[in-house]
Amino acid sequence: MVESDRPDENYERAVAFYAGRLGPRDQARVRAWAAEEPVRAARARRDAAIERRIAREYEAVLREPIPPRLLVRRRGHRRARLVRSGAAAAVVLAAASSVWWPYVERTVSGADNATGFESPPGLGEPAAADAVPVSEPGAHRASPTPDLSAHGYRLIGREVLRDTPRPLTELTYEKEGGPPVHVYAQDRPPQSTSEPEVSMRDGRPLARWRAHGVNYALVGDLPASSLQALARSAAGTDDQPAPTAQPGRRMPPANALRPVEAPLEMAPPARPPSTQPQGEM
């Protein structure tokens, strides 16, 4: 049989019938055909039995836990959610600093703020594909990157959310044993500076400050006092010197950062951390 040959439709229908895939409407036709062609009908029955056997052999795979390497970071998920949320961009359109914060809240609100990783699928590092390097031609000027290493946090990701009228940079920091925190930065001339202020929004603390013509917001599952201390460090207004990386400069590698000297008081994570039961998508 050459590839363009038409296969025997009656035979195909019979296999589908014996495999249980045929609708009731065609079943009478198959029975009539099987009465006329008992040998071929028997063969169709065997083909269907082989299919069922194969299906049974691999049925259990559907219930197996999904290996961690097929799971992805949450950041890609967050951005995808953001893309779907046209309302968020609409808030930014207002462009006044007073409405920037609600936008940040919306960006990080819900269940996708705290633990940093979640189950979905397997792109070892999907966020990398999603992230836009700030040095990319045409990308907006990079906002200065706050350095939280004095509190044991290291920068693990920078992502420019370009689906907004004015690019918003999300910086994700992580420290061992604690939930990640996120800093959101958005250029907002003119140059001015303000000290970090912590306010409660929907029961969650949010620190915001302004430096070098950039609005910053810091969120994370931390007590307000810890968040304020972290924000003061990030803004360079605490007792310790808090270096701020210049645009375009790479952050030092994680192992070059200082160890934690005085760990912040950590709030319990809102959700169990990342490595969720596999398979629960």
Added chain:
Amino acid sequence: MIDTDMLGVEIPHLRRYARALMREREAADDLVQDTLERAWRKRTLWRPSGRLRSWLFRVLYRLYLDRRPRMQRAHRNLVTLDSVRPAAALEAHSELSLHCLDVFAAIDELPDRQRAILLLMAVEQPDYRTGARMLGLKEGTFRSRLSRAREQLHDRLASDGTMADSPEDAHG
């Protein structure tokens, strides 16, 4: 736009088909991981009007065909744990299990493209149109290859004397 939740729903199905194709857990998960990575990179190419599962299976099938020759070379020298069945299970249902092993051995000898279609029909049970989409084929080509796969499988099993009805065949 594809998001990770949407991909996550499809992972078990991708893993099942990949396991059927590769017959080993690790190799199958490698294939799924490569599929997901490629799908994510190319996610803008997917149109919501199409079924995501079909698109992902198409990606997986292409990758499978790309890497299959390398695998076959490796298989000549390797016996993996997944391919070794517990002796107890064999003893418990010796006749049926032996028959089953023969069937899978015969399937493994089919040409890759035919084998992929036969396995897809078995594990996903799509209609022909959907099945063809899942592998990026024309429906006629899909049906033709499926028909040839069945034909060849039947011939191989018949020549091995395995084609006698097993007890479960009778339930048809």
